[in-house]
Amino acid sequence: MAGPSAPAVIAKGLKHLDLDGHDLPPSPAPSSPSNGRKYALATELVYTDSGDQYNSSSVPIYQSATFKGGPGQEYDYTRSGNPTRTHLERHMAKIMNANRALVVSSGMGACDVITRTLKPGDEVVTGDDLYGGTNRLLTYLKENGGIIVKHVDTTKVDLVKQALSSKTTMVLLETPTNPLIKMVDIAGISAAAHEASPDCCVAVDNTMMSPYLQNPLDLGADVTYESGTKYLSGHHDLMAGVIGINNAALGDKFYFMINSTGCGLAPFDSWLLLRGVKTLAVRMEKQQESAMRIAHFLEERGFKVRYPGLKSHPQYALHNSQARGAGAVLSFETGSINLSERIVESTKLFGISVSFGCVNSLISMPCRMSHASIDPALRKERALPEDIIRLCVGIEDLQDLMDDLSQALVRAGAVRLTSDGFMALEVGDGETGKTTMVVDEP
Ligand SMILES: Cc1ncc(COP(=O)(O)O)c(C=O)c1O
Numbered sequence: 001m002a003g004p005s006a007p008a009v010i011a012k013g014l015k016h017l018d019l020d021g022h023d024l025p026p027s028p029a030p031s032s033p034s035n036g037r038k039y040a041l042a043t044e045l046v047y048t049d050s051g052d053q054y055n056s057s058s059v060p061i062y063q064s065a066t067f068k069g070g071p072g073q074e075y076d077y078t079r080s081g082n083p084t085r086t087h088l089e090r091h092m093a094k095i096m097n098a099n100r101a102l103v104v105s106s107g108m109g110a111c112d113v114i115t116r117t118l119k120p121g122d123e124v125v126t127g128d129d130l131y132g133g134t135n136r137l138l139t140y141l142k143e144n145g146g147i148i149v150k151h152v153d154t155t156k157v158d159l160v161k162q163a164l165s166s167k168t169t170m171v172l173l174e175t176p177t178n179p180l181i182k183m184v185d186i187a188g189i190s191a192a193a194h195e196a197s198p199d200c201c202v203a204v205d206n207t208m209m210s211p212y213l214q215n216p217l218d219l220g221a222d223v224t225y226e227s228g229t230k231y232l233s234g235h236h237d238l239m240a241g242v243i244g245i246n247n248a249a250l251g252d253k254f255y256f257m258i259n260s261t262g263c264g265l266a267p268f269d270s271w272l273l274l275r276g277v278k279t280l281a282v283r284m285e286k287q288q289e290s291a292m293r294i295a296h297f298l299e300e301r302g303f304k305v306r307y308p309g310l311k312s313h314p315q316y317a318l319h320n321s322q323a324r325g326a327g328a329v330l331s332f333e334t335g336s337i338n339l340s341e342r343i344v345e346s347t348k349l350f351g352i353s354v355s356f357g358c359v360n361s362l363i364s365m366p367c368r369m370s371h372a373s374i375d376p377a378l379r380k381e382r383a384l385p386e387d388i389i390r391l392c393v394g395i396e397d398l399q400d401l402m403d404d405l406s407q408a409l410v411r412a413g414a415v416r417l418t419s420d421g422f423m424a425l426e427v428g429d430g431e432t433g434k435t436t437m438v439v440d441e442p
């Protein structure tokens with residue numbers, strides 16, 4: 001095993017190997033205006049008229065619980081509505097290609113609002129790879145709310161079709177999924193669900209992509225929602241959830257739930273999210289470009305990498321048909337839980353943290369962190385590898401990120417150096433029964 005003393009050599013090798021000559025992902029081209037938008041998406045993200053009486057450039061924060069004036073006025077109580085929140089909702093509707101957007105206190109809050117429309121006896125068809133919190137909420141509804149929840153491999157439209165029945169009132173999808181980065185055919189499944197039952201609500205969790213890269217409503221979904229905690233805000237300084245809909249009746253139902261339960265986003269957080277979303281285009285461009293390089297780097301050294309931008313991904317074509325870029329989350333396996341732990345503990349720039357979509361790069365082991373709430377036996381049943389590492393690539397200098405990852409792989413003993421500075425992998429210790437690593441001769 002190589003010792004921890006060789007980062008300079010690695011850096012030399014990496015520069016040579018990875019910053020030259022790789023194809024970049026196809027440049028996302030959300031450049032043509034759609035759904036009544038006047039400008040390209042990158043422009044619309046920053047283009048807002050504050051509507052303020054003093055022409056303030058930034059939207060005022062109406063930090064007020066109540067509004068005086070009695071019946072008939074637009075706002076009376078911030079749980080029911082607040083001008084700063086309304087401004088954000090109108091902005092988000094435009095960005096999400098939706099007729100209406102609603103903003104709530106977290107991504108799970110959004111999922112809760114959407115699933116509160118279910119009644120006992122209703123059936124939900126959903127994926128077998130889901131964010132742990134979504135899985136937890138659906139399990140709660142199954143055990144306590146009389147909802148039938150069917151988990152299927154949503155990458156296979158036929159399996160979804162088989163699971164649909166006249167009782168299916170909701171299909172809940174993630175694409176790409178968290179953390180296995182599996183893609184789901186939004187248009188195909190939406191059409192199948194509506195054919196099986198015209199009133200079936202297809203809801204897509206768009207957190208991994210953000211509206212900059214994917215617009216589920218344009219592909220036939222009824223609801224798009226996401227954790228605004230991630231790419232939309234981009235700085236891990238707030239929690240938020242955003243719901244986009246075209247159907248007015250559905251929008252009214254969701255608003256009823258938000259007003260009834262009091263989960264509408266607070267004025268200050270609405271303002272922060274408005275500020276954060278302005279830079280979504282530049283952040284996402286930079287992050288996914290670096291993610292692509294890092295995905296290639298790991299794949300070339302024999303790791304099993306899951307990233308939508310890799311041609312080796314079995315759903316590369318599907319993803320490109322429904323999204324405008326690959327995003328910045330990737331996961332990879334090492335073949336050993338201990339080895340994965342050592343890698344995660346050895347990075348310096350990649351901070352050990354849950355979540356993604358932040359300007360800072362993050363590293364995590366989903367089975368210990370974001371997906372720990374899924375029972376280990378169920379994780380096994382659903383083939384969620386215990387050794388999987390998830391990387392969320394930020395906006396730091398790419399060479400610094402590569403160097404950090406390299407030194408961590410060396411320090412952890414996942415790679416070895418050869419005389420001319422090239423990296424080579426040791427074969428995994430077989431703990432997980434996998435032999436995903438190969439020795440990469442220079
Ligand atoms: C795919 C996905 N959906 C929803 C959520 C929930 O978002 P939040 O943490 O803002 O509640 C998360 C992460 O938490 C997520 O990764």
Ligand SMILES: N[C@@H](CCSC[C@H](N)C(=O)O)C(=O)O
Nearest residue numbers: 131133178354355356369370
């Ligand atoms: N302790 C939290 C874990 C949040 S995970 C956040 C994010 N979605 C991710 O995938 O990293 C919980 O129990 O929900």
